[in-house]
């Protein structure tokens with residue numbers, strides 16, 4: 001099964017470019033995403049998900065981080081709000 005990969009780093013859209021954002025445009029059409037489990041906030045199963053990043057566990061066991069469009073959209077909005085409020089890491 002081949003999962004779509006959201007290319008990193010995730011590009012947070014500016015408010016003016018919001019509708020043109022590559023990330024958001026990608027998230028609007030998930031019909032080709034394979035079904036899987038979202039590892040982000042919603043935890044839903046058997047829904048369209050994208051591969052986000054490899055995860056290396058102790059012992060060098062590798063797996064992947066997967067997320068659904070709803071969670072990625074919320075994640076991007078949260079990051080944008082954080083940046084606009086002058087937040088720091």
Ligand SMILES: [Zn+2]
Pocket residue numbers: 038039040041042043044067068069070071072
């Ligand atoms: Zn999710």
